[in-house]
Amino acid sequence: MSKLIKEDIDKFFIAQFESFENSLNGESKKPLHSKRKTAIDNFKEVGFPHAKHEEYKYSNVAKIFSKLFDVENLSDDSFSLSLDEAAKYFIPELNAIRLVFINGVLDSKLSDLDTLPKGVHIQAIKTAADDYADDFEKHFNTHKIEGADNFSELNTAFTNGGVFVKIDANAVVETPIACYYFNDAKNADVISQPRNLVIAEKNSQASLIESYVTLGENTSFTNAVTEIVIEDDCIFNYYKYQNESDQAIQVGATMVHQLGKSVFNGVTLSLNGAMLRNNLNIAIHKEHSETNMYGLYLLDGKTHVDNHTVVDHKVANCESNEMYKGILDGQSRGVFNGKIFVRQDAQKTNAFQSNRNVVLSDDAEVDTKPQLEIWADDVQCSHGATVGQLDLDQLFYLRARGIDKQTAKSMLLNAFASDVLSNIKIEAFRTLIENKINERL
């Protein structure tokens, strides 16, 4: 396989778009396609982000893409997955509305589309663009948001296989919606670009889980975008779980538009992958909203995880809390960049941010950067970042009571992670994560 330079990658994706467009036939006359075309034009301007882009300084996706990905050996669409095989990767004991994606395309056979609870509408995004034309016009890729970048444009250009979810007004959906994204890298490299639109209508409550799996030893490149539109008086819980293969490159943007007075809780859990870049972009449009962002990255080997978060306080009297924690071993690398905008109108904003890291090996590395841009004058904002090692005094205290070194380490790291994990409100999911942590530690 030949090494690609950035320009080759740009050309490759543009060519991919052309063949995608040719396959669309009559569909290319529809409004959705004009959005795709605008997006690919935007993408063409700068192309694939690389290390010279400030936001990708520490996470050179282009470099790792050219290193791992073979554009001449792409997987075809012949892959199919049995429910039994897929089930191995489902969250055990979880009662969920299950949505399964193969290479970024919703698989209706493996998904629970026939037995949806009252007030929940789910269907492939392509058909939803027709069936829910009003919602699409209002919400699909229409709300400008800080933090959106060229990967988002690329994703929009390839909008095809994702899912549309709508929670009706006043619906309280107790069963979480769990999206499992399977990439087939068994025989060849694979690209998947799921694009989802989630609308939570006023006074509704719902939880969404996104989990990513690459099958096989070849490289996968996932470029996902999930847009979440939240109206008045909603509570929306969002979980992202990444326990990917060593050959998985993932860029994912979760764009949260808190259009109404609402509560958004997000938890991002990253355990493994080649390079995982998470963009969590949140815009708060209405007063008295609350936004909570939690993250845990537990890394070893050569895994590289980059969490970029943006919270845009556009209006007054809102609160955002952010706590990301990292435990890094081996040659792993963690990047955290937390941006908070407090606009001039956003008086009485309370915004808190913390990023704490424990580095267990000499070769692991953390880059952490809080960024606050504040134009209002009556606000409370704080941020803090720490990078340290395991506390030797704490370790000795446990050992002095008869607890061996390994157990003591594991207790301390579990304790460190616990205030992130306690925000996973779905018990079966929390248990899974706790077990994964204990296996690792």
Add this chain to the structure above:
Amino acid sequence: MLSIKDLHASIEGKEILKGINLEVKPGEVHAIMGPNGSGKSTLASVLAGREDYTVDSGEITFNGKDLLELEADERAKEGVFLAFQYPIEIPGVTTTNFMKTALNKIREYKGLEPLDAVSFLGQMKEKMKLVEIDQSLLSRSLNEGFSGGEKKRNEIFQMAMLEPTLAVLDETDSGLDIDALRIVANGVNKLKNDDNATIVVTHYQRLLDYIVPDFVHVLFDGKIVKTGGKELAHQLEEKGYDWIKEEAGVA
């Protein structure tokens, strides 16, 4: 039970203990007194196996075993307990969970089955009374936000749970008001029997009014310079440490 012979220890190249000799037998209470900086806390830390200190020479045998060969957790499993001068706060670990883990690790070492939840809670309740510690405190993160007195009581509670053969109390009286001191001392006294021993490290004589020592050793400049009975503690309280320094010929 414990035999220390010509112990030399240092930290970051600085020699702190300069030849300690000490014999402790079952049933005995030893007090180690001395001015600040004399090496009292270093001795306690070295006994517990703190890795910051280097033992340069000498030996410590504990119930026939070479203590210096054992890791900190192995020493605890053999029955050595250090009550910390400054108990460490560990957010996210509850005292209950901590004690359950510790107790079962020690039981495993001794070839015993882990304690079931009911017996464990029973034992907790019983020992809690001993130091008048409240259940709600034990459900909280270990020592986090505890007052000084609560931390010290928690140390003695842990000691009661683990039933060590040798307890080393490092300045357990520091920062305690008289009521808390009585509670702590009372706990220690109740745990005393013919098979275990206690080393009380303290700067002041007051604690020794409540925990009455069989021997008082005066540590000065890394050496035990004088040993006597409990009356030695009173002399030190009255006259201070200067006369000891003179007697030791180092003042």
